[in-house]
Amino acid sequence: PAAADYTVSVLLRLIARYDLDGLQLDYIRYPSARFGYNPVSLQRFLQATGRGDRPAANDPQWMQWRRDQVTKLVKRIYLNMLAQKPAMELSVAAIAWGEGPPNGDWKASSPYTRTLQDWATWLDDGYVDWVAPMMYSRESDSTQRGWYDGWLNWIKAHPRRDAIAVGVGSWLNDSGGNMAQLRRATDDGALLGASLYSYSIPATGDRIAFFDRVRGELWSDGAPAPTLPSKTAASTGFVLGRLTGSGAALSNATLRLQGPGGTTRYVSSDGSGVWGDVGLAPGDWSATASDPRTNTERTVPFSVAAGRVSHVTLEVAAAVVEPWTPAQPDRAFGELWNRTDLAVAGRATQRSWMWGPKSFGTGSESYRESPGGRRVVQYWDKSRMEVSNPAANRSELWFVTNGLLTKELISGKWQVGAREFQQQAPSLTPVAGDPAGGTPAPSYAAFAAVASLDGDRRAEPRAGAAVVNTIDGAGNAGANDSFRRYNVVNAEYNAELGHNIPNVFRGYLGALPLPWVFVMGYPITEAYWTQATVAGQTRDVLVQMYERRVLTYTPSNPAAFRVEMGNVGQHYYRWRYNAAPWEK
Structure with missing residues (x-):
């Protein structure tokens, strides 16, 4: 799966950064049916089928499973491409080795059996826009000429022949041989067209003469790119x-x-x-x-x-709802709020809330190391205050902590002890924007594929680089250079978990009334642009996940409130207790 994830991410980066009309996939197949025995792939097959043996290379179930993995990758590339640029076309340089499908049977063909590349199904089911079968044969060799014609006859009888452009191996033939193959491919206009593959040389013999013949006899007015109805009239x-x-x-x-x-x-x-x-x-x-x-x-x-x-x-796994157990607050909670948010409440400072205007719940939660196995907590809009050890030094900053709520929401793991967790379903709550917005931001669960939850997924230092990373509602990460217009750049690299901090967030962190690591924890993702409904309007929002909280930057907000903390405390409480007391 990691190889597929990486492949898709590379292609999405190309799509986002360059003005492309299309992508063509080559070598989207196995080298032969003998490949695919890496431990991860084999174990996944055994788990999926319930088998315990090492299958033979020609085992029908093993062949179909590998074939399906390639098909799923092609479909995934296609859908991700369309999500970013609907007008782009996806094509495949497809295997067409040897003779055409025996007796017209696709499942007996070389791509299907030898390389596990089911490109006819990709075409039939609409996972690609068009296909270029690599029918590279020598016209002067009667056997190879028969191979070419066998594939050509099968293609011309195919229902999707109008989405097939025959690939001619022009370097194998002289001018006459290439022209003969091109004419047979294009004589009746049934196909999408033909393409030439030049391997070091465009043709044997006089190359200029070949191009003169192509222009004079076949494509005198050039060869315009085909128009696909699926793109112009979807x-x-x-x-x-x-x-x-x-x-x-x-x-x-x-x-x-x-x-x-x-x-x-x-x-x-x-x-x-x-x-x-x-x-x-x-x-x-x-x-x-x-x-x-x-x-x-x-x-x-x-x-x-x-x-x-x-x-x-x-x-599909429903979250387990824990009963809420009310408790008396520790006086340190009010002292911490006075130290940080009293100035906001009194309008003595122009910044957004660190906790919120009012707590909406004080109770006790399971925590093995606390007295009686429970600790006192207090929930606020932005976070949760905790006293895990009431016998500790009250003058210490960390006497009251605020939980690693963002990590728990993304991973689905309630922390019930210093090293103990209960696995639940990750939160599907959008990380930012209106709770019931028309364009919801990605959920916490959507960040699982990009978050450093176990010291993994570290990013490279990119101080000074423009922040153009994007993430959509399904958690697909990409990049879009148009976000350069907001002039957001990475200000520094935090080496603890390996993530860059943008300038708009670094300035905010430095202005907090307490050390920012105490408040936020370390960043666990890069900063990503997304869209969310804010005050009823769809807006561009930059989000970055930290261990304890979420930061958002909304360029269209008033200057003093462009950077805000997400309502992680509300999101966590609703996720854990299936209640929203702040709405009462």
């Missing part, structure tokens, strides 16, 4: 989602999609829990999956628009 839409259970990606899980007119479709998640589908009728849809532990189904609704990708996050 009638269907797409969905891209992620499936998790108790905070972990659910791989090879089946999801049921239901849409207009009683339509029902089934899709399967990949090794990272990513799933998606194409060709969806516009309208209201739903996605349903089962908790593998209880078989309890969970359904989430989503809407589809023609030519657009809808993002869906589906968490």
